[in-house]
Amino acid sequence: xxxxxxxxxxxxxxxxxxxxxxxxxxxxxxxxxxxxxxxxxxxxxxxxxxxxxxxxxxxxxxxxxxxxxxxxxxxxxxxxxxxxxxxxxxxxxxxxxxxxxxxxxxxxxxxxxxxxxxxxxxxxxxxxxxxxxxxxxxxxxxxxxxxxxxxxxxxxxxxxxxxxxxxxxxxxxxxxxxxxxxxxxxxxxxxxxxxxxxxxxxxxxxxxxxxxxxxxxxxxxxxxxxxxxxxxxxxxxxxxxxxxxxxxxxxxxxxxxxxxxxxxxxxxxxxxxxxxxxxxxxxxxxxxxxxxxxxxxxxxxxxxxxxxxxxxxxxxxxxxxxxxxxxxxxxxxxxxx
Amino acid sequence: xxxxxxxxxxxxxxxxxxxxxxxxxxxxxxxxxxxxxxxxxxxxxxxxxxxxxxxxxxxxxxxxxxxxxxxxxxxxxxxxxxxxxxxxxxxxxxxxxxxxxxxxxxxxxxxxxxxxxxxxxxxxxxxxxxxxxxxxxxxxxxxxxxxxxxxxxxxxxxxxxxxxxxxxxxxxxxxxxxxxxxxxxxxxxxxxxxxxxxxxxxxxxxxxxxxxxxxxxxxxxxxxxxxxxxxxxxxxxxxxxxxxxxxxxxxxxxxxxxxxxxxxxxxxxxxxxxxxxxxxxxxxxxxxxxxxxxxxxxxxxxxxxxxxxxxxxxxxxxxxxxxxxxxxxxxxxxxxxxxxxxxxxxxxxxxxxxxxxxxxxxxxxxxxxxxxxxxxxxxxxxxxxxxxxxxxxxxxxxxxxxxxxxxxxxxxxxxxxxxxxxxxxxxxxxxxxxxxxxxxxxxxxxxxxxxxxxxxxxxxxxxxxxxxxxxxxxxxxxxxxxxxxxxxxxxxxxxxxxxxxxxxxxxxxxxxxxxxxxxxxxxxxxxxxxxxxxxxxxxxxx
Numbered sequence: 001x002x003x004x005x006x007x008x009x010x011x012x013x014x015x016x017x018x019x020x021x022x023x024x025x026x027x028x029x030x031x032x033x034x035x036x037x038x039x040x041x042x043x044x045x046x047x048x049x050x051x052x053x054x055x056x057x058x059x060x061x062x063x064x065x066x067x068x069x070x071x072x073x074x075x076x077x078x079x080x081x082x083x084x085x086x087x088x089x090x091x092x093x094x095x096x097x098x099x100x101x102x103x104x105x106x107x108x109x110x111x112x113x114x115x116x117x118x119x120x121x122x123x124x125x126x127x128x129x130x131x132x133x134x135x136x137x138x139x140x141x142x143x144x145x146x147x148x149x150x151x152x153x154x155x156x157x158x159x160x161x162x163x164x165x166x167x168x169x170x171x172x173x174x175x176x177x178x179x180x181x182x183x184x185x186x187x188x189x190x191x192x193x194x195x196x197x198x199x200x201x202x203x204x205x206x207x208x209x210x211x212x213x214x215x216x217x218x219x220x221x222x223x224x225x226x227x228x229x230x231x232x233x234x235x236x237x238x239x240x241x242x243x244x245x246x247x248x249x250x251x252x253x254x255x256x257x258x259x260x261x262x263x264x265x266x267x268x269x270x271x272x273x274x275x276x277x278x279x280x281x282x283x284x285x286x287x288x289x290x291x292x293x294x295x296x297x298x299x300x301x302x303x304x305x306x307x308x309x310x311x312x313x314x315x316x317x318x319x320x321x322x323x324x325x326x327x328x329x330x331x332x333x334x335x336x337x
Numbered sequence: 338x339x340x341x342x343x344x345x346x347x348x349x350x351x352x353x354x355x356x357x358x359x360x361x362x363x364x365x366x367x368x369x370x371x372x373x374x375x376x377x378x379x380x381x382x383x384x385x386x387x388x389x390x391x392x393x394x395x396x397x398x399x400x401x402x403x404x405x406x407x408x409x410x411x412x413x414x415x416x417x418x419x420x421x422x423x424x425x426x427x428x429x430x431x432x433x434x435x436x437x438x439x440x441x442x443x444x445x446x447x448x449x450x451x452x453x454x455x456x457x458x459x460x461x462x463x464x465x466x467x468x469x470x471x472x473x474x475x476x477x478x479x480x481x482x483x484x485x486x487x488x489x490x491x492x493x494x495x496x497x498x499x500x501x502x503x504x505x506x507x508x509x510x511x512x513x514x515x516x517x518x519x520x521x522x523x524x525x526x527x528x529x530x531x532x533x534x535x536x537x538x539x540x541x542x543x544x545x546x547x548x549x550x551x552x553x554x555x556x557x558x559x560x561x562x563x564x565x566x567x568x569x570x571x572x573x574x575x576x577x578x579x580x581x582x583x584x585x586x587x588x589x590x591x592x593x594x595x596x597x598x599x600x601x602x603x604x605x606x607x608x609x610x611x612x613x614x615x616x617x618x619x620x621x622x623x624x625x626x627x628x629x630x631x632x633x634x635x636x637x638x639x640x641x642x643x644x645x646x647x648x649x650x651x652x653x654x655x656x657x658x659x660x661x662x663x664x665x666x667x668x669x670x671x672x673x674x675x676x677x678x679x680x681x682x683x684x685x686x687x688x689x690x691x692x693x694x695x696x697x698x699x700x701x702x703x704x705x706x707x708x709x710x711x712x713x714x715x716x717x718x719x720x721x722x723x724x725x726x727x728x729x730x731x732x733x734x735x736x737x738x739x740x741x742x743x744x745x746x747x748x749x750x751x752x753x754x755x756x757x758x759x760x761x762x763x764x765x766x767x768x769x770x771x772x773x774x775x776x777x778x779x780x781x782x783x784x785x786x787x788x789x790x791x792x793x794x795x796x797x798x799x800x801x802x803x804x805x806x807x808x809x810x811x812x813x814x815x816x817x818x819x820x821x822x823x824x825x826x827x828x829x830x831x832x833x834x835x836x837x838x839x840x841x842x843x844x845x846x847x848x849x850x851x852x853x854x855x856x857x858x859x860x861x862x863x864x865x866x867x868x869x870x871x872x873x874x875x876x877x878x879x
Contacts, residue, residue, distance in 0.1 A: 033758070045764065047478070047480075081392075083562030152595060160602070164598075171567075281591045
């Protein structure tokens with residue numbers, strides 16, 4: 001197993017090198033001049049040149065690239081001009097915020113989508129199948145910022161059930177001691193139930209928004225995969241042998257249907273992590289998506305490069321995890337490998 | 338983990354999540370107490386650097402610098418007819434200085450002996466000199482701003498003794514003293530910052546980027562970039578009345594809709610960058626206090642590149658000025674929240690002040706006639722550019738202008754330029770037609786004209802306008818102001834305003850408003866030239 005993981009990690013190196021080169025080049029061809037942007041409205045051309053020099057942007061591209069790679073090798077991703085802080089620091093504080101939100105959103109989504117998909121497949125053509133179709137279509141066709149604003153309007157503005165959409169914690173609370181960076185987990189580790197409640201009350205609405213958005217792919221994939229499995233020989237045999245329907249569906253059919261679902265979950269997760277920038281904007285969530293977008297708007301190279309790199313690494317790890325899960329779920333994968 | 342266990346845990350997690358129902362936010366008594374002493378400000382974006390001397394410090398960063406630092410001088414307040422508090426341009430009062438003697442070619446400041454920095458170190462004349470040296474030496478915006486008041490060289494700042502500083506004038510300039518009361522010449526704890534400086538960073542900019550080293554009424558106790566800034570009152574503040582609010586929390590809420598919801602629900606105390614439409618609706622609803630103040634010395638305008646055809650012809654520029662749908666812009670884009678800079682009755686005498694309204698109003702017949710006279714009876718094609726960073730106002734404005742210009746045969750393509758790129762494009766001075774805002778901290782007409790119309794072609798003369806007559810008026814007004822010759826000054830001011838309206842290299846549209854919305858129990862808002870909040874006077878009643 002370990003050997004397999006190492007082998008997998010070995011194949012990752014070339015793609016990471018590619019990511020480093022491509023992001024570097026892409027950020028340099030972006031329109032916009034960071035020196036002019038950061039020199040401020042009152043800058044004279046000399047002031048802009050001065051800033052260009054201090055940012056090292058006047059040097060040849062190859063030299064800039066080498067400097068970037070040398071810094072990168074030392075774990076230094078550079079400093080963001082928009083927030084003024086090291087990119088490494090920002091990513092390590094913002095990634096958990098996004099990951100916590102995305103994971104919770106995914107859990108919410110799975111809690112609805114998996115049963116719905118299974119039921120839709122078992123009772124194909126029934127009202128529940130139609131319901132799953134409607135929910136999935138609605139979920140995917142409502143833009144995520146719209147769902148977010150609507151939920152804020154209903155649950156915060158009208159009903160007052162949710163607290164003000166102002167980030168991870170009400171301003172009265174201070175952050176829990178950092179262990180995992182996940183406020184829900186860290187607050188429990190501290191044994192501070194009030195803090196946990198405060199963090200949860202902030203996160204449930206954005207998580208629900210994300211959950212609604214990701215319902216569609218998971219429901220549809222569960223349904224399709226279950227349908228294929230339910231039509232297979234071993235399910236027919238199980239039924240013919242008189243096994244109870246629950247056992248047939250959950251123990252035999254669902255487990256066999258899990259592989260494509262896990263693949264979809266992995267894709268949805270990595271997609272959500274980068275794409276939840278709109279939810280982050282609506283809920284003032286200090287996540288990584290809004291950080292990257294703001295940096296992009298300001299032609300702030302370092303955070304964009306850092307973000308793409310972090311995402312690439314995350315993607316690689318996620319794929320690795322999924323591959324390992326395959327083996328856990330389906331012994332055939334292990335044997336064939 | 339084997340696969341059976343894995344399946345069990347997944348199902349259990351899914352069920353657990355399904356059962357979880359959110360509890361509404363819970364506020365106990367102690368929290369309520371602390372909330373009453375805390376003022377919550379919400380705005381779209383936050384600082385990127387808390388030191389205004391830093392490289393590329395953004396405008397929210399200016400607000401932090403203003404509130405956490407002290408300066409030699411400050412401004413007094415005046416109250417307008419509606420009871421609104423405004424800074425008084427002409428009342429310059431001491432802050433760190435207790436006494437100021439202005440001589441012919443220098444000014445001498447006696448410092449207060451009881452002033453201390455946040456760490457308790459007394460403020461001395463050496464700190465003042467070091468801070469002013471820093472402002473004129475670091476380059477970029479701070480140095481530029483100092484230059485605007487003829488403060489250019491470290492040799493101009495002389496330490497006479499521990500509590501006396503002399504500022505020597507390079508030349509007579511009426512802006513020198515006001516320029517010592519803006520945000521940039523703040524006094525920093527020189528011993529502290531020097532101890533953090535390095536060979537590559539002799540002014541300790543890396544340290545002050547995230548650490549306060551000032552003597553202001555508030556200090557930053559927590560700053561999470563892009564999320565929040567938390568201030569606490571400086572309990573040793575002696576340079577003015579003790580501020581009322583103990584703790585200030587400034588949260589960044591990017592969605593304008595949510596900022597409005599926070600205000601309406603009573604969760605946030607102050608917000609000052611909402612779309613005009615929201616401000617008008619909030620004003621009509623009457624649940625909040627809304628204060629609107631015109632930008633001092635600021636104008637949104639339509640600029641034209643006068644070096645290239647067709648806009649090199651003054652008749653074409655006048656034609657455009659007659660074709661702008663001024664009133665529609667006021668109603669549909671700004672919802673009335675701006676001061677019109679058009680439509681003065683013909684024959685209105687020009688005044689020696691700025692901004693003032695032009696006599697232009699929408700007159701398509703006249704525009705057509707002018708175009709025909711200029712040799713463009715069928716109009717022409719051009720592009721109309723704007724900064725996407727301020728799309729909320731710029732986009733509808735440009736669409737209205739495009740529609741109206743089409744009626745006189747000027748066919749325009751709208752060119753949206755992303756915020757990061759806007760200044761680069763503008764500084765190239767190649768955009769034929771564009772809209773932009775200029776506003777100056779120092780509220781003097783000749784200051785505005787020097788940057789925007791003078792032939793020395795500063796970055797703000799975006800039209801590349803050149804006129805020896807104009808330069809003569811502007812230089813004349815500056816010299817007259819320095820010499821105190823009121824009659825000559827007024828004549829020159831009227832001269833440059835008249836010429837600017839006759840040649841129209843740029844068409845003034847309106848004076849934008851600074852809009853601030855706050856809860857009814859919050860009072861003490863003051864308008865400052867920098868248009869950001871001054872926390873010192875704010876009061877929050879229980």
